[in-house]
Amino acid sequence: SKGNHRHYMLKEIYEQPIVVAQTLRSYLQRMEDRVTLPIPEFDLSTVKRVTIVACGTSYYAGMVAKYWFEQFARVPVDLDVASEFRYRQPVMEEGGLMIVISQSGETADTLAALRHAKAEGQTIAAVVNVPTSSMAREADLLLPTHAGPEIGVASTKAFTCQLAVLAALAANLARAKGKLNAAEEKAIVKHLSEAPAALNGALAYDETIADMAHLIAGARDVLYLGRGTDYPLALEGALKLKEISYIHAEGYAAGEMKHGPIALIDDAVPVIVIAPSGPLFDKTVSNMQEVQARGGKVVLISDYDGVQAAGEGCIATITMPKVHPLIAPLVYAVPVQLLAYHVAVAKGTDVDQPRNLAKSVTVE
Ligand code: M6R
Numbered sequence: 271s272k273g274n275h276r277h278y279m280l281k282e283i284y285e286q287p288i289v290v291a292q293t294l295r296s297y298l299q300r301m302e303d304r305v306t307l308p309i310p311e312f313d314l315s316t317v318k319r320v321t322i323v324a325c326g327t328s329y330y331a332g333m334v335a336k337y338w339f340e341q342f343a344r345v346p347v348d349l350d351v352a353s354e355f356r357y358r359q360p361v362m363e364e365g366g367l368m369i370v371i372s373q374s375g376e377t378a379d380t381l382a383a384l385r386h387a388k389a390e391g392q393t394i395a396a397v398v399n400v401p402t403s404s405m406a407r408e409a410d411l412l413l414p415t416h417a418g419p420e421i422g423v424a425s426t427k428a429f430t431c432q433l434a435v436l437a438a439l440a441a442n443l444a445r446a447k448g449k450l451n452a453a454e455e456k457a458i459v460k461h462l463s464e465a466p467a468a469l470n471g472a473l474a475y476d477e478t479i480a481d482m483a484h485l486i487a488g489a490r491d492v493l494y495l496g497r498g499t500d501y502p503l504a505l506e507g508a509l510k511l512k513e514i515s516y517i518h519a520e521g522y523a524a525g526e527m528k529h530g531p532i533a534l535i536d537d538a539v540p541v542i543v544i545a546p547s548g549p550l551f552d553k554t555v556s557n558m559q560e561v562q563a564r565g566g567k568v569v570l571i572s573d574y575d576g577v578q579a580a581g582e583g584c585i586a587t588i589t590m591p592k593v594h595p596l597i598a599p600l601v602y603a604v605p606v607q608l609l610a611y612h613v614a615v616a617k618g619t620d621v622d623q624p625r626n627l628a629k630s631v632t633v634e
Contacts, residue, residue, distance in 0.1 A: 286430050286600075287466040290465055293415050293431040294438070296308050297462075298459055305442055307411075308413070309395075309412070312410075313446070314446035317367045317443065320369060321349075324380055325352050325631070327428070327429050328377075330429070334436065334599045338440035343449055348360065353634070356383050370409070372397070373399045373425055374630040396413065398412070399417050399420065424607075424624070430603050433603075461593075473604060473608075475604075485586055486517070486609065491520075493521075493541045496545070497550045502599070504522065506603065507542060514624050516617070536566070540569060541561050541567065543558045545572050546576060547592070549595075551572075555580045569584060569585060571587075571606070572588075590605065
């Protein structure tokens with residue numbers, strides 16, 4: 271049931287602190303400061319290359335994971351949307367690990383990609399939320415998310431749980447590759463353990479975000495910008511908004527703006543900038559200022575330091591708790607989801623059952 275919430279989507283957004291904690295319980299050994307996987311027999315040190323395949327929001331979780339796997343484990347990662355992977359004749363080397371990511375475990379394109387890669391001798395790991403699904407059954411290694419049933423067509427809690435599992439997988443891969451010492455592993459356990467409280471902190475801005483929904487609800491087009499792991503979040507923000515509010519939205523890597531999209535900027539196109547303070551902050555802010563210099567109306571999502579440093583001149587700011595960069599993609603998913611939700615509510619669309627969409631896409 272929806273409990274006290276008006277929509278399943280809102281209920282599922284609010285469940286994130288609990289379901290992420292529930293998911294992490296299977297991956298963190300907090301007493302020993304270890305990050306483990308529920309598949310202890312598999313030797314990750316033999317993995318030479320990773321291929322990640324998924325669709326929609328699950329694909330964006332995969333995109334965050336690509337940054338992590340390469341950064342922490344120094345293992346090369348290919349990333350594809352499932353419908354492209356199957357037909358482009360991808361090169362799959364021996365000793366390759368394919369990771370499929372899916373809430374339902376039934377998405378037709380992702381399942382077909384899994385079967386194709388399996389036939390090519392890849393080891394298949396599946397990050398899935400439905401443990402009885404086809405992907406869960408057909409994979410060699412099952413990495414479950416414990417988000418519980420997700421009813422809203424717009425994926426929310428499945429995404430943050432996928433990120434939690436993928437962060438744990440990145441840490442395991444890094445350790446197996448000799449790229450993670452005990453102190454670094456301990457730090458990762460600490461950061462991941464802080465995610466549920468930080469998600470709660472992010473949810474505290476629900477009302478603030480509801481109050482600014484009118485700034486977006488009248489727009490015809492909206493842009494989302496981010497850098498590093500905030501780039502996939504920009505894409506996810508745009509997908510969420512278009513799915514449930516029917517407003518045209520696009521996510522861009524902040525640095526790509528000046529290569530074309532900046533031509534779209536005027537005062538009718540709100541630009542949502544996702545930029546936690548940290549090593550990439552100044553770069554993103556300079557892209558943001560290029561937008562403002564052209565009359566663009568910016569909503570900045572950052573933490574206290576970031577909002578202090580760059581919030582002036584924005585039409586609105588959303589202040590997230592200050593978090594370690596590793597868990598920022600989980601935490602910043604919340605304002606992005608809430609913004610889409612409140613804009614859709616303001617427009618009066620069917621949030622849980624948007625037009626033309628199905629929860630599980632079981633046709634090609
Ligand atoms: O069940 P899956 O994770 O495989 O589904 C993939 C996409 O169909 C799904 O994420 C879709 O994009 C959502 N409606 C996004 O909110």
